[in-house]
Amino acid sequence: MQANNNVEGRATQLTILNGTDSVNVTIQQLGMNYEYNGKHFFIYNDSARTVSYPVVDEGANVQLSSSESWAVPTLSNGKVNVAVAENNDGHIRQAELYIEAGPYKDTIQVIQGELKDIVGKDFRFTGYDLALYTSSTRNIKELYSEIQTKIVTDAQGNPFLEFTDTDKGWLLPIDFNPETLSFDINAGELMGRYYNRYFIYSSVIDYSYYKQFQQNNLLPYFSVPGVGLSMTAVLGYNAQVGTVAQFFDNDRNDELIKQLTDDKTATYKANVFAVTVFDKKWDLQNHVKPNRTGDLMMYLQPIMIEGVVGSSAKRALPAPVKKQNISSYLLRNPEFKSPAAKPRL
Numbered sequence: 020m021q022a023n024n025n026v027e028g029r030a031t032q033l034t035i036l037n038g039t040d041s042v043n044v045t046i047q048q049l050g051m052n053y054e055y056n057g058k059h060f061f062i063y064n065d066s067a068r069t070v071s072y073p074v075v076d077e078g079a080n081v082q083l084s085s086s087e088s089w090a091v092p093t094l095s096n097g098k099v100n101v102a103v104a105e106n107n108d109g110h111i112r113q114a115e116l117y118i119e120a121g122p123y124k125d126t127i128q129v130i131q132g133e134l135k136d137i138v139g140k141d142f143r144f145t146g147y148d149l150a151l152y153t154s155s156t157r158n159i160k161e162l163y164s165e166i167q168t169k170i171v172t173d174a175q176g177n178p179f180l181e182f183t184d185t186d187k188g189w190l191l192p193i194d195f196n197p198e199t200l201s202f203d204i205n206a207g208e209l210m211g212r213y214y215n216r217y218f219i220y221s222s223v224i225d226y227s228y229y230k231q232f233q234q235n236n237l238l239p240y241f242s243v244p245g246v247g248l249s250m251t252a253v254l255g256y257n258a259q260v261g262t263v264a265q266f267f268d269n270d271r272n273d274e275l276i277k278q279l280t281d282d283k284t285a286t287y288k289a290n291v292f293a294v295t296v297f298d299k300k301w302d303l304q305n306h307v308k309p310n311r312t313g314d315l316m317m318y319l320q321p322i323m324i325e326g327v328v329g330s331s332a333k334r335a336l337p338a339p340v341k342k343q344n345i346s347s348y349l350l351r352n353p354e355f356k357s358p359a360a361k362p363r364l
Contacts, residue, residue: 053081055099055118055125062130062200065106071098072127080120087114090129099127106131110140111200111256132254134178134195137170137262141327144168144182146318149226149291159319166316167328180204182294184328189294191221194249201253203269204292207244213296217312220301222293223248225268226319228276229291239311240275242295244303248272250289252323261325266292293317 033044054075061070074081076097083092089104089112099118106112111132118125148164156162167184170193182189189210194203206223213219222241232238240246249271252264268289276287294316297309 053118053120053123057127059126060128060130062132062198063103064197065131065133065136067105068103069100070103071100073097074099074118082117082119084117084119085114086116087112089131090114090116092116092118101129103129103131106133106136109136111136111254111262113256130200130255132200132256133197137254138172138178140170140262140325141183142168142170142262142264142323143326143328144180144318144321144323146292146321149317149319150293150314162319164316164318165328168323178202182210189219193252199253201251202264203249203251204266206246206248207242207301209244209300210294213315217296217298218300218309219315220244220295220297222291222295222314223250223272223289224291224293224317225272225276225287225289226291227288237279239297239308240279241293242297242311244301247274248287248289250292250321263325264323266321266323291317291319292321 035042035044055072056075057072063070074094074097076094081094083094083099085092089106091102093100093102099116101116111130113128113130116127116129118127143165144167145163145165147159147162149162151162151164166182169181169183171179171181171190173179178193178195180191180193182191191204191210192208194205196202204221204223206221208221210219210221220242224241229238232240241248249269250266251269252266254262254264256262268287272287272289273285276285277283293314295314296312298312299307299309301307301309
């Protein structure tokens with residue numbers, strides 16, 4: 020039997036004759052295959068390194084390539100070895116590594132970056148601002164809005180998201196995770212003042228509960244310090260637009276809704292970041308609960324995109340919005356669940 024140099028397997032039928040009798044025997048021969056069972060997504064800091072990913076190679080003509088010159092793959096002793104150069108580009112970067120043999124192909128994404136690659140950068144904080152809703156609004160797209168922000172650090176190196184497109188500039192502490200190249204924004208963070216009289220706190224909201232919370236006077240729970248609500252911003256890089264941070268729900272948010280409902284299977288899917296106004300500071304230790312005045316902004320599906328908002332004029336902040344009368348399913352925007360749990364009074 021000759022060697023099969025193709026990736027695909029092949030089969031033939033052998034007929035054995037004995038006088039008038041015959042029998043058919045099927046012979047199958049595997050192709051020259053490879054198998055990659057490793058992860059397809061890796062994050063590294065900005066230091067140079069060589070990393071290896073195991074590949075089972077059964078004689079296939081494996082071809083390796085990369086979308087970027089700073090991550091060079093080679094094949095040796097059943098491993099894909101990748102030389103990752105030091106990142107001096109001044110931004111997060113990513114590369115796609117390709118393992119190919121015949122019609123088969125695996126892609127490995129490598130992202131390289133650190134906190135220093137986003138500090139000092141301007142970002143457009145974008146989303147659908149539900150605080151801008153009026154009775155004449157007919158489509159969710161009409162509520163698209165942007166506000167200028169910047170990643171900064173204090174003297175101790177702690178990172179913040181600064182909302183520079185406001186009169187005083189609000190500061191929101193962020194929890195940066197170098198292992199996942201992401202950061203969390205938490206509810207209940209004191210961000211600044213409003214007209215030197217009111218206090219601004221961050222809120223993390225599952226909008227499908229907003230109406231029920233409003234009816235049951237539970238809206239302040241979106242903003243309580245230490246309540247445990249947060250959203251995770253996953254960082255990435257696109258050559259056309261620069262650094263991007265897309266916000267997602269995380270699995271730490273369900274505990275609040277379980278405490279407020281009789282349904283212990285209830286889930287909380289954070290999809291709105293809001294800036295909420297209170298008449299005084301929260302002081303849980305002394306049982307001081309401030310009065311909630313309303314929301315200055317309520318960004319549904321927020322995304323941060325590197326760059327500067329088109330107009331140099333500062334955004335004129337509206338008066339705090341106390342009530343939302345947005346039509347069902349957020350003006351025909353799909354993919355929003357209707358809550359089944361009922362908050363306790």
